[in-house]
Amino acid sequence: xxxxxxxxxxxxxxxxxxxxxxxxxxxxxxxxxxxxxxxxxxxxxxxxxxxxxxxxxxxxxxxxxxxxxxxxxxxxxxxxxxxxxxxxxxxxxxxxxxxxxxxxxxxxxxxxxxxxxxxxxxxxxxxxxxxxxxxxxxxxxxxxxxxxxxxxxxxxxxxxxxxxxxxxxxxxxxxxxxxxxxxxxxxxxxxxxxxxxxxxxxxxxxxxxxxxxxxxxxxxxxxxxxxxxxxxxx
Amino acid sequence: xxxxxxxxxxxxxxxxxxxxxxxxxxxxxxxxxxxxxxxxxxxxxxxxxxxxxxxxxxxxxxxxxxxxxxxxxxxxxxxxxxxxxxxxxxxxxxxxxxxxxxxxxxxxxxxxxxxxxxxxxxxxxxxxxxxxxxxxxxxxxxxxxxxxxxxxxxxxxxxxxxxxxxxxxxxxxxxxxxxxxxxxxxxxxxxxxxxxxxxxxxxxxxxxxxxxxxxxxxxxxxxxxxxxxxxxxxxxxxxxxxxxxxxxxxxxxxxxxxxxx
Numbered sequence: 126x127x128x129x130x131x132x133x134x135x136x137x138x139x140x141x142x143x144x145x146x147x148x149x150x151x152x153x154x155x156x157x158x159x160x161x162x163x164x165x166x167x168x169x170x171x172x173x174x175x176x177x178x179x180x181x182x183x184x185x186x187x188x189x190x191x192x193x194x195x196x197x198x199x200x201x202x203x204x205x206x207x208x209x210x211x212x213x214x215x216x217x218x219x220x221x222x223x224x225x226x227x228x229x230x231x232x233x234x235x236x237x238x239x240x241x242x243x244x245x246x247x248x249x250x251x252x253x254x255x256x257x258x259x260x261x262x263x264x265x266x267x268x269x270x271x272x273x274x275x276x277x278x279x280x281x282x283x284x285x286x287x288x289x290x291x292x293x294x295x296x297x298x299x300x301x302x303x304x305x306x307x308x309x310x311x312x313x314x315x316x317x318x319x320x321x322x323x324x325x326x327x328x329x330x331x332x333x334x335x336x337x338x339x340x341x342x343x344x345x346x347x348x349x350x351x352x353x354x355x356x357x358x359x
Numbered sequence: 360x361x362x363x364x365x366x367x368x369x370x371x372x373x374x375x376x377x378x379x380x381x382x383x384x385x386x387x388x389x390x391x392x393x394x395x396x397x398x399x400x401x402x403x404x405x406x407x408x409x410x411x412x413x414x415x416x417x418x419x420x421x422x423x424x425x426x427x428x429x430x431x432x433x434x435x436x437x438x439x440x441x442x443x444x445x446x447x448x449x450x451x452x453x454x455x456x457x458x459x460x461x462x463x464x465x466x467x468x469x470x471x472x473x474x475x476x477x478x479x480x481x482x483x484x485x486x487x488x489x490x491x492x493x494x495x496x497x498x499x500x501x502x503x504x505x506x507x508x509x510x511x512x513x514x515x516x517x518x519x520x521x522x523x524x525x526x527x528x529x530x531x532x533x534x535x536x537x538x539x540x541x542x543x544x545x546x547x548x549x550x551x552x553x554x555x556x557x558x559x560x561x562x563x564x565x566x567x568x569x570x571x572x573x574x575x576x577x578x579x580x581x582x583x584x585x586x587x588x589x590x591x592x593x594x595x596x597x598x599x600x601x602x603x604x605x606x607x608x609x610x611x612x613x614x615x616x617x618x619x620x
Contacts, residue, residue, distance in 0.1 A: 156392035157439060159486070159514050164493055168503045177503035185497045185506075186571060188490055190603045195482040199400065199436075203603060225617060227571075232614050235607040253399035256406065263406070263432050266425030268413060271432055275410045278397030309620030310613075313573060318613050320571045321582045324564065325589030326602040331560040332594045334483050338553035348561025352498075356565045356579075 134299065141173050141214055142291040148206030149241065149286020153196065154279050161206030163187030163234070170213025180213035183230045186319060187212055189327035190235070192334075204241035207290040211237040214294060215301045225308030228319050229301045237293040244285050252278045379415055379454070379530060386414035387446060391522050394442045403436040408446055415450040415530075427453040430462065436470045438477020440521045445469050447529020448536045455533060465534050476545045481521070484552035489514040491559040498566035 144166070152161040160166060164184040171180015187209055194202040212234025219226035255277050256263070262270035308315070335341040394407035409432035416427050431453075437445055445466075452462045493510035501509070528539045564586070568579045593602045 153398060154393065154396045157395070158518065159489075159511065162490065162510065164490065164497075164510055165507050168507050172503065181497065181503040181506060182571065185494060185567065188494060189567070190606060192487055192490060193602050195486060197478055197482055199403070228610060228613060228617070232607070232610045235603065235610065238603070239607070249399050252397045253401045256397065256399060256402055264429055266427065266429035266432070268425075268428060271406060271409045271413065271428055274406050275393065275396040278399075279393060282396075304614065304618055308617050310617045313578065315617070316572045317578050317582050319610075320568055321585045321589070322606040322609060323571075324568060324582060324586030325593065326606050328560070328564070328586050328590030329593030329602050331487070331556065332590055334487055335553040335557045335560070336594075338550045338557070341554055341557040344554050344557040345561040348558040349564060350561070351558075352562040352565040355562075356569055359569075 134295070137174070138214075138291060138294045138298070141170060141210060142287050142294065144170060144173060145207040145210040145290025146283045146287035148210055149204060149289060150206070150279070150283045152204050152206045152286075153245070154282040161204070161209070163191050163205045163209035163212065166206050166209030167213030167216070167234070170210040171217040174214060174217050176217035179217040179219075179226075183212045183216040183227065183234065184209060186227065186231055186323045187234055189323040192327050193330035201242060201246060203238035204245050204286075204289075205238060207241050207286050207293070208234045208238035210290050211293045211297065215298055218298060219302065219305050222312070223305045223308070224310065224312035224315050225305040228315050229304050229308070231319050231323075233293070233297045233301050236297070237289065240293065241286075241289045244289050248278075248281050248285050251281055379450075383414040383417065384526065384530065387411050387450075388443070388523065388526055390414070391439075391443050391446065391526065394446075395439050402432070402434045404439070404442060405435040406432050408432070408435050408442065408449070411442070411446045412450045412453075415446070416453055419454070423453070423456075426459070430459060431466075435466065437473035438481060440481055440518060441473045441477040441525050443522050443525030443527075444529040444536055444539070445473060447526045448532060448534055449529075451530055451533035457534065461534070469536075472540055476540060479549040480545060480552075481518075484549045484556075485517050486514065488552050488556045488559070489517075491556055491563060494567055495559055495563045498563045498570050500570070 148161045148166040148169075151157060151159070160169070164181075164187070167184030167187060168177055168180040171177045171184070187205065191203070191205050194205075196202050212230045215233045216226055216230035219229070252274075255274055259270045259274055263274070331345070335345070390411040390413070394404055394411055396410070397406045398404055409428050412431050413428065416424055419427065431449060435445065448469075449462065449466060452465065489510055492513055493506050496509050497506045529536060532539060565579065565583060568582050568586075572579055572582065593605075
């Protein structure tokens with residue numbers, strides 16, 4: 126494994142943190158075209174450092190988990206934009222074929238999601254504070270104050286996405302390489318554990334989302350049969 | 360495109376239905392993508408509504424323009440993709456010189472339906488379905504570019520169409536948008552999307568497991584059984600949105616075990 130200096134680490138992390146900023150901004154503030162979904166953000170992050178396939182793999186695993194945390198209104202949910210980018214970079218940044226790459230990337234992405242979820246609450250409180258500061262102007266319908274409040278919120282959210290990605294990668298990327306280097310479980314069983322966890326969360330989420338629809342259970346079984354048949358035919 | 364001078368004259372006459380220029384509608388539509396830019400727990404997307412409405416109201420006389428912006432910047436909540444309905448219909452009300460008290464009452468009444476209808480159709484229906492479509496492509500062996508394009512293409516076709524429809528309907532119908540919200544798409548759409556998602560979820564489960572884990576049907580079968588049992592436990596005992604935190608806790612133990620091993 127090549128030796129990571131602080132300079133080379135910063136040089137690698139800075140541009141990818143911009144991707145984290147864009148993906149983090151997309152989650153709520155602008156433009157919500159779902160660049161923030163882990164399937165997209167992790168794949169883009171993987172592509173950013175030359176291994177889109179690795180990014181897609183961790184992106185698919187995280188997407189299964191993200192089915193559970195949909196952005197309903199004022200509820201507190203994981204912010205997958207920056208978390209997906211961190212997961213994609215960590216996955217694609219490991220040596221090819223490393224047994225611990227997938228579980229460690231997933232662990233790092235989920236840990237980042239906890240942190241980024243809190244950072245969103247912080248930004249929302251900051252927005253409320255800004256709205257209070259501009260209250261007098263807003264109450265008399267100042268167009269400048271309306272635009273200013275909106276731009277402040279957008280800017281702060283972008284800074285949040287950048288900071289979360291940058292800090293998470295700065296701390297967790299070198300740590301992840303050390304953990305992967307001493308990983309003690311073989312690749313197949315490591316992947317099986319990750320997949321079992323992701324599939325459990327996804328199946329629970331799908332059940333929650335679909336069980337009220339008529340015949341959804343039977344339709345799931347029908348799909349399961351078709352999927353199993355396809356698998357056996359492969 | 361409407362003549363700006365005639366637009367201005369029409370706007371200056373209180374109570375006269377005012378035409379809106381294509382430029383203003385376009386600018387308002389683009390601003391809709393940033394409607395949640397200053398989202399907060401006190402006014403929610405209130406300021407975002409005023410921000411999106413600004414181009415539509417710009418031709419009003421100064422006093423009415425500022426009064427309208429002040430009114431529209433107060434608390435408001437709606438699904439972001441359906442906020443265009445609110446922006447269009449409330450702007451139409453302001454341009455047509457409706458009674459401010461009536462606008463306020465209508466504004467309050469609009470919050471609930473636009474939130475719940477959008478949540479059910481988009482967050483609980485369209486988004487998971489598009490995720491599952493992309494995951495199906497992944498499970499069947501598609502590459503990164505194809506998977507990402509399927510997801511972004513399908514999702515945003517629906518997303519952008521919904522935003523554009525909302526703004527158009529709002530501007531056209533003004534403060535009489537209730538019939539538009541009883542559209543069969545909103546009434547029956549979530550259930551149809553849920554049924555399609557159920558089929559896709561069943562289809563991808565074995566295929567995706569196989570692709571992630573790699574060769575080994577017995578192991579994939581074992582993982583599938585664990586997933587089904589775990590999902591039943593989560594659905595029965597877990598509160599909403601806690602499964603991923605439980606997954607993080609279990610994964611932490613596995614990482615520690617593997618490092619210590």
